[in-house]
Amino acid sequence: MSSPRILVVDDEADLRELLEITLLKMGLDVDSAATLGEARALLALHAYALVLTDMRLPDGLGLELVREVTAAYKCTPIAVVTAYGSAENAVVALKAGAFDYVTKPVVLEDLRIMVRSALRLSEPAQEPAAQQASQGSRLIGESPAMQSLRAQIARLARSNAPISITGESGSGKELAAREIHAQSTRAAKPFVAVNCGAIPETLMEAEFFGYRKGAFTGAAEEREGFFQAANGGTLMLDEVADLPLPMQVKLLRAIQERRVRKIGATSEEAVDVRIISATHQDLARCVETGTFRQDLFYRLNVIELRLPPLRERIGDLPLLCKAILARLSAPGLKVSLGPGVLEALGEYAFPGNVRELENVLERALAFSDDGVIEVGDLSLKAARPAAAPQPGQGTVAPAPPPSPAPDDAPLPSNLPDYLTQVERDIIVRALTQTQFNRAQTAALLGISVRQLRYQIQKLGIQAPEG
Numbered sequence: 001m002s003s004p005r006i007l008v009v010d011d012e013a014d015l016r017e018l019l020e021i022t023l024l025k026m027g028l029d030v031d032s033a034a035t036l037g038e039a040r041a042l043l044a045l046h047a048y049a050l051v052l053t054d055m056r057l058p059d060g061l062g063l064e065l066v067r068e069v070t071a072a073y074k075c076t077p078i079a080v081v082t083a084y085g086s087a088e089n090a091v092v093a094l095k096a097g098a099f100d101y102v103t104k105p106v107v108l109e110d111l112r113i114m115v116r117s118a119l120r121l122s123e124p125a126q127e128p129a130a131q132q133a134s135q136g137s138r139l140i141g142e143s144p145a146m147q148s149l150r151a152q153i154a155r156l157a158r159s160n161a162p163i164s165i166t167g168e169s170g171s172g173k174e175l176a177a178r179e180i181h182a183q184s185t186r187a188a189k190p191f192v193a194v195n196c197g198a199i200p201e202t203l204m205e206a207e208f209f210g211y212r213k214g215a216f217t218g219a220a221e222e223r224e225g226f227f228q229a230a231n232g233g234t235l236m237l238d239e240v241a242d243l244p245l246p247m248q249v250k251l252l253r254a255i256q257e258r259r260v261r262k263i264g265a266t267s268e269e270a271v272d273v274r275i276i277s278a279t280h281q282d283l284a285r286c287v288e289t290g291t292f293r294q295d296l297f298y299r300l301n302v303i304e305l306r307l308p309p310l311r312e313r314i315g316d317l318p319l320l321c322k323a324i325l326a327r328l329s330a331p332g333l334k335v336s337l338g339p340g341v342l343e344a345l346g347e348y349a350f351p352g353n354v355r356e357l358e359n360v361l362e363r364a365l366a367f368s369d370d371g372v373i374e375v376g377d378l379s380l381k382a383a384r385p386a387a388a389p390q391p392g393q394g395t396v397a398p399a400p401p402p403s404p405a406p407d408d409a410p411l412p413s414n415l416p417d418y419l420t421q422v423e424r425d426i427i428v429r430a431l432t433q434t435q436f437n438r439a440q441t442a443a444l445l446g447i448s449v450r451q452l453r454y455q456i457q458k459l460g461i462q463a464p465e466g
């Protein structure tokens, strides 16, 4: 079998030679070109496993070649060599479709890592793996929005460019990130998801970069950070807008240099990590208000992937309900939706998106008789004009408007836990008020007795049987 063939495009003879020798030593075949014209001629003659081009060439810009190769040779990844410190060039090239970049002066280890990663893209075994991943996609939905999302994911999986995923809470940002990872050449390596809002500021550096034994009091053992744990794979920075500014500086450096230093270490180590960031906030707005660094925003936001809210793809409801219920129901139990349920769901705005749909169905399933979910079991939070409760099917009372918290009130650091606590407190208060009379408590809170019983059990509230 012949070795993969690489095309090197550079007009600096010294650098070209260095690249050629490094690639030949990796057992690869190398062609080289000094101009765009020569490169085009070679591309027309051979199929390349990778094109590596300088950005400035005598007869034009490497960027032109990036665009041409991306459009005309879809199976050939193209990477660029950029001058040190010209982050702008790298970002422009990645946006234009470059697979990755290396900076000058070229660090040979970085070059080898990048080349190996690119070659995995053209390995024949990779094709079926990628196909399988997309066929077995866990992102459910056939709406035009989902089809377009899946197509974008398949394209993005073939690049190392940083991706910023935006979308409302519960819309599937983490699922999309996992999907990109699963379809990429990094699939065999770890996917590490980090909730940036959940790490105490004092521990952040240690968590991200690791530490050496004895680096600080309590550092009894050497520990890896998220970057090392994700080496070769993908690091997802969830709720990236929550990163404090000092950590943003350190993160930017790690991403730019592709190197991290453990706390207490004297030297840095190379890490090969693809960064996917996600947030439900408007990062550009955070930059304007000064809570997010512009340079980090620029680095993370190379390619933007927007996840549509569920209400924009409501046609996916039947498929989503089917898949969620199949997952939630006990083996052998057939679960179905009663009349009007899909319509009622279709009229609901789903501020919490697919996660909320999962919760609604899980709760409804617990209340349903004989595995048939009725409209009254849904207990949707917002008013649903056409989904008024049917007589005898439980009631959906309009909630009193929540009193707005003052703008400077401290935000909860874990919203689900906070909301669970609020729910618990309210139920305990209502139970105490009615002296644990469940029927009265349920009526007071506008839920059915069955729903109340379920919540009491779920929240572990100690209440005498009533």
Ligand SMILES: Nc1ncnc2c1ncn2[C@@H]1O[C@H](COP(=O)(O)OP(=O)(O)OP(=O)(O)O)[C@@H](O)[C@H]1O
Binding pocket: 138, 139, 140, 141, 167, 168, 169, 170, 171, 172, 173, 174, 175, 176, 238, 280, 354, 355, 358
């Ligand atoms: N298209 C989809 N198909 C199937 N399940 C989905 C889809 N989108 C989201 N989900 C499910 O919804 C839940 C929430 O998804 P996920 O955690 O990816 O959302 P998120 O946007 O990252 O949320 P957050 O902003 O709160 O972190 C998960 O259980 C996920 O499996």
